[in-house]
Amino acid sequence: MTSPPRFKDALEVFARHHVDLIVVGGVAAVIGGAPLATFDLDVVHARNSANLDRLRNALDELDARYRDPAGRLLRPDASGLAGTGHHLLQTRCGPVDVLGAIGRGRTYEDLLSDSAAIDLDGLTIRVLGLAALIQTKEEAGRDKDRAVLELLRQALRGSARLERP
């Protein structure tokens, strides 16, 4: 049986282990103000060795394993997490996708300047902004990305209007 998503609980574990990551995907879109639904937490992590150690500790605490259709118990390892691939994991806080890069190969370092530290009632997390999120989804060009693009663009326009003095 898979665990239902508990987004903030998962983020708290990453924060407790001081993992350098950027929240992307649907959760970033919602935090940015887009009214959409998602069931997984997508993060792009820094791939230096110290951060990979912290990430592995956090994933251990989350009891992370790959979402394997064959039902095998496969755990993420350091060598895999060091690459730019996508690790689609099930955790005790629901599905978590740990991504080495998104869009046209954008890494944590590439995305950092387009992200902001956001306070979630005492929990500070780094979240990708809507404009950059749109750009990475345009680059990815998958059907599921294209399906939400117009809503993200509307949300970006809405946020710009509200920020206007």
Place this chain on the structure above:
Amino acid sequence: MEPRDPAASGDFRELDGNDSLIRWMMSLSPAERLQVLQGFVDSIGEFVRDQSTAIQRRP
């Protein structure tokens, strides 16, 4: 008389239906937006559990 620019006036009623929802989301704090998502996900989970139980009880 010049036509009003809904964007400039901030009048979302003249924009499409998603905009009122977007405007409401934008009025929330980031933490509250995440709570909205969590609430939606929880309600879907509850619905699925109820449906499973109902199916199991069918004769």
